[in-house]
Amino acid sequence: MIFDLFADVQPTTLDPEASEDSETLNISGSDVGVPIIDLLNWITVSGSYVAVGTVVFPGSTAQVCVDDGVTGTVEPDFSDVIGETTPDGSATWASLGVATPTETRWTGRGVSHVPPGSIILPQRPLYTTWFDFTQAGRATFPVTGVAASIGVIIQASNGSFQVCTQNGTTNTVEVEPAFLTTWDHLPLRGHRSGPAWA
Amino acid sequence: MTLPTGSTYFIATTGGVTGLLQVIPSFNNALHANTNDGSVVWTSIGSGDYSDRRHSR
Numbered sequence: 001m002i003f004d005l006f007a008d009v010q011p012t013t014l015d016p017e018a019s020e021d022s023e024t025l026n027i028s029g030s031d032v033g034v035p036i037i038d039l040l041n042w043i044t045v046s047g048s049y050v051a052v053g054t055v056v057f058p059g060s061t062a063q064v065c066v067d068d069g070v071t072g073t074v075e076p077d078f079s080d081v082i083g084e085t086t087p088d089g090s091a092t093w094a095s096l097g098v099a100t101p102t103e104t105r106w107t108g109r110g111v112s113h114v115p116p117g118s119i120i121l122p123q124r125p126l127y128t129t130w131f132d133f134t135q136a137g138r139a140t141f142p143v144t145g146v147a148a149s150i151g152v153i154i155q156a157s158n159g160s161f162q163v164c165t166q167n168g169t170t171n172t173v174e175v176e177p178a179f180l181t182t183w184d185h186l187p188l189r190g191h192r193s194g195p196a197w198a
Numbered sequence: 199m200t201l202p203t204g205s206t207y208f209i210a211t212t213g214g215v216t217g218l219l220q221v222i223p224s225f226n227n228a229l230h231a232n233t234n235d236g237s238v239v240w241t242s243i244g245s246g247d248y249s250d251r252r253h254s255r
Binding site: 044115119 | 238
């Protein structure tokens with residue numbers, strides 16, 4: 001992490017008033033919305049030159065470059081022991097320890113507090129097609145609806161993914177609803193207890 | 199709605215509270231791209247295939 005700080009020399013004021021003892025800092029040419037350090041994964045630097053201080057997050061660890069050079073094309077077996085070095089091509093990495101990715105938040109972690117610096121590897125959740133999801137309803141006579149609960153994900157025949165946002169039972173399983181392909185809520189379909197999809 | 203690819207890591211560059219469970223953000227896999235998730239901002243740090251490669255020597 002490197003800070004370049006430039007400032008003009010200010011005259012010293014004795015017994016300053018509140019209005020005098022203040023500074024306005026102007027930062028230009030900086031986007032404070034991006035990380036201060038260049039956050040990289042090992043794959044993004046493989047086979048290329050890395051400078052001392054470069055930080056990567058291979059696997060479940062964090063590594064900092066302590067000897068610059070050109071990395072190899074095969075990912076080394078990085079250590080999670082803090083300080084232990086790993087050669088990589090002509091470069092050398094030192095372990096910063098474990099940076100364990102957390103589970104995807106769709107395993108029951110909605111509306112949860114996340115501190116800055118948390119690393120995740122979002123997994124593709126399980127889903128089924130609308131046809132398969134409603135197959136059980138068509139297998140009965142008379143045809144019945146199928147219960148859907150919040151969080152169930154289906155793929156419509158138009159290729160879009162739909163997530164259930166309200167518990168309920170589908171009204172008909174013979175005709176697929178006209179699912180939206182953009183992020184929006186599909187109004188309740190069928191009877192009032194029907195599920196809602198988004 | 200798009201689903202995550204399962205092969206890109208993200209770091210929370212702005213802490214906060216994630217969105218509703220059923221509101222799946224469309225994660226932008228481009229390196230250093232931001233994705234909003236409730237009040238949390240996730241920034242892509244690149245691709246990788248997580249496997250439990252932790253080991254102690």
